[in-house]
Amino acid sequence: MSHSVEPADVLIVGGGSAGAVLAARLSENPARRVVLLEAGPDYGPTRFPDALLDANRIADLDHDWGYTSRGGRLSPEITALRGKVMGGSSAVNAGAALRARALDFARWAENGLDDWSFTDVLPYFRALENTPTGADEFHGRSGPMPVRQLTDSELTPAHRGFIDAAVAHGYKRIADFNGAEQDGVGPFAVNVLDGIRQNTALVYLTAEVRARPNLTVRGAVTVDRVLFSGGSATGVVTADGTVYDAGEVILSAGTYASAAILLRSGIGPAGELASHGIEPLADLPVGQHLQDHPFCPAVYALAPGRGEMAPALGALLWTASSEAADGELDLNVVAVHPGGAPFMPPGGVLALSTALVLPEARGTVRLAGRDPLVQPLIDHNYLGTERDRRRMLEGVRIARDLARDPALAPSLGGLLMPRELPDEAEELTRVIESGLAVYGHPTSTAPMGAADSPQAVVDSRGAVHGLAALRVVDASVIPYVPSSVTNLTTIMLAERIADLVYGH
Structure with a gap:
């Protein structure tokens, strides 16, 4: 040596x-x-x-x-x-x-x-x-x-549509997730300066x-x-x-x-x-x-004329599942444009990805x-416990419902990945577990x-x-x-x- x-x-x-x-x-x-x-x-x-x-x-x-x-x-090997x-x-x-x-x-x-x-x-x-x-x-x-709070004017139309959809569903608008409150929806703070x-x-x-x-x-x-x-x-x-x-x-x-x-x-x-x-x-x-954090990406094509992709990171819904303990916020739904990210479809896309952020x-x-x-x-x-699976299912359903909301739907084309998000709980759970990624x-x-x-x-x-x-x-x-x-x-x-x- x-x-x-x-x-x-x-x-x-x-x-x-x-x-x-x-x-x-x-x-x-x-x-x-x-x-x-x-x-x-x-x-x-x-x-x-x-x-x-x-x-x-x-x-x-x-x-x-x-x-x-x-x-x-159902996800034997992920990157x-x-x-x-x-x-x-x-x-x-x-x-x-x-x-x-x-x-x-x-x-x-x-x-x-x-x-x-x-x-x-x-x-x-x-x-x-x-x-x-x-x-x-x-x-x-x-x-x-350097940490900068993104503003609405910096977001893409799809990001803004996501926030508006969440507010329409009753979630509170949050101006600063690093402030007093996190329970709600708003733009990310980022450690990004001039791109x-x-x-x-x-x-x-x-x-x-x-x-x-x-x-x-x-x-x-x-x-x-x-x-x-x-x-x-x-x-x-x-x-x-x-x-x-x-x-x-x-x-x-x-x-x-x-x-x-x-x-x-x-x-x-x-x-x-x-x-x-x-x-x-x-x-x-x-x-x-x-x-x-187990992570379930749902990737949508952007609608014609709505193809803006920057900034990539946009908005977050930070919320509680029905099984969260008092005060806990155990779900993230993230709206992001994963341009050039490995394993993502090419072209103009928006990922509405759900994460279970307090897993058992x-x-x-x-x-x-x-x-x-x-x-x-x-x-x-x-998702190694039943409670984890139930909470993740709840989160993915929230993301899917936001994608269908009139505030966001006009920005989105078809679902690219996974091929479908079925309504029935057992089928949707199978789709989630076979499509997991790493947050x-x-x-x-x-x-x-x-x-x-x-x-x-x-x-x-x-x-x-x-x-x-x-x-x-x-x-x-x-x-x-x-x-x-x-x-x-x-x-x-x-x-x-x-x-x-x-x-x-």
């Missing part, structure tokens, strides 16, 4: 929504030597390809991990897109800039996390954003991440930050596993056998990859590790509580083998929680239970998937842990 030149004080694995934030914040202290390793390419602050900057192009297969997963019982590039999935996502709700954070307290309430996290949501609109109590004006998707590599790893002599940023480095001496992390070894020595290691490789690195490092369910000939170092439930079912991430270049086995177990919000493969919690892998600051000098800081530590897109919440997590643990 060859060793890297100079040991890091802190080595960060993964330069995505959390890792880029950590690298920028932790290197603010000139006495702390920080090394950031990213498996995908690093384009620096000025060389990002147009495909990644154009917010109206969602997903980019040239910068994707190539993961597939089992969706559910699980994840960004493989500096900036991570924030460089390829739809640019939705929505926070988790106060009630989502209240659930975290159930897992022994008594200082992750909405009151605790709001200052960090405000600190990460710069936005000219919204109430001061909720919003930040000078943070690194350019603002990813964490662009806004945190600026030329000025990269010029710091105590920060080293490397792309195209795939990490195999964490190295230990006794119970303390001492660095990592990469897929090509290079060792990076470090005083401590932070895994920010994402919900799938951080779990896989932990497992290859001997951290996970002991029986599973032993089956791969991996010496168990810590018997922890890594990969056992995967959550994501849990999935798993497991190893297929010890080789770091072999993909992990991902099983989302979507792209995987969490909870290394959940935060108290040391005696049966599902916890890390403590409330991301430190792996029972080991020293190893943290996980990314969406994998979220204990319950929030009822919202996850990007801003993941950035907030990194900002908060950087502050509380390292004081920057």
